[in-house]
Amino acid sequence: MLTKRLIACLDVRDGKLAKSVKFVDTKDIGDPVEKAREYYRDGLDELVFYDITASSDERRILLDVVEAVAAEVFIPLSVGGGIRSVSDATDLRLAGAEKINVNSAAVQRPALIAECAEAIGSQNLVLSMDIRRVDGDAGLPSGYEIVIDGGRRSMGLDALQWALDGEKLGAGELVVNSIDADGTRDGYEIKLTRMLSEAVRIPVIASGGAGKPEHLREVLEAGKADAALVASMVHYGDYRVSELKTWLHEHGVSMRMSW
Template sequence: MLSKRIIPCLDVRDGRTTKGIKFKDNMDIGDPVEMGRFYYEEGADEIVFYDITASSDRRPIMLDVVRRVAETIFIPFSVGGGIRTLQDMREVLLAGAEKVSVNSAAVLHPDIIRQGAEAFGSQCIVLGMDVKQVPPSEQIPSGYEIVIDGGRRHMGLDALWWAREAQRLGAGEICLNSIDADGTRSGYELQLTRLISTQVHIPVIASGGAGTPEDLLHVLTEGCADAALIASMVHYGTYTIREIKKFLETSGVKVRKT
């Protein structure tokens, strides 16, 4: 059995790490370079970096900040936000990322997934999915809709269909974020996570809602996720990565030792 991964997420705006609730009311909480280094030393399995306004602002990702974070950590580093072209992917990888995450651009131009997988390998291409629960319909039978541009734009796409389509195009991993749970610290959206995780054969990272180590236990077991993204619970010092991993290990979940 593969170890389950614990992945701190750095949402970055104007060069600073920020955190909000359901993509709103974001607060400045620190320097992403210092935070990335701290989480690496704490035993994080990976770091995710999102330039959260690059897509909505229609601007390139902040490569200088990406480069500075990459220089301080020695674990896999996934970067997303404002990546629209193969050249954008190349620049992010050259800046030190091991993976690139595409979200809004992939929904609008799905072939970017195939192009990236062919150029750099599927293992480098992460599909970011921002999802909201809606009433099931003929168009969205799963009851989960894809939204883009930081949750501002509803796309009328069914989340399960999109996950399968992205897998077919060559995505090597999915980072699945529930906007309804994002920043609430009330637990992951287990139904959504289990739905996607059991219907694709690529790894799924659960995102949105982590508040306690028990939440990670539930999503990594009941939710069938391969990894769990965390933010608020470590950003505010409520828990450390070491504490989370120790709890998971004693609960029977295989994790990489810190």
């Protein structure tokens, strides 16, 4: 039976690990290579590096961090932040990233999804979506909109429509990141995650809002997510990766329990 995945996201800024609350006020909390090693040994299923400032100020991802981690962490490694072209994607793949996440640049130029899917394979291309709830009168049928540049720019694009477009263009997986829930530790956006997961046939990774193990179970069961992404929960030492997996396993969620 296919297990649910626990994914840790390391937001990297200037080669250091950072964690944002609602995408502002970031602070450094450690060395990403050290954290990656620790989580891998503790049973993490997949790792995501996100260069959180790359999109906004044109900075390139830190290829050396990816390379250092790929040499000793033998689980799928996913990288995003500032990917604007096929060559950005292939550079990261050569450095050791399995999967490439596109986000802002794909919203501005959707053909980027098709180009990257063609170059590296759909199964390695992740469409990462930053999503914000909107009022009923905003004219967006799903009630959610896409925002870019780390949550700073609203695009007037319906989240559900963008998920369907992304799948059609060749994305192999979706990250559903709720800006409203991000950093709150009050739980994932269940309604949004479920709506998108039921609409597409590609796997969905839920992101934003995890604070307690119960939140993960909620989004993996009621939210129909294939994977749950965590950050603060594990970065500050509140929970260990193995502790979360054990809790989920004991509460009926199918997890990989031997590593």
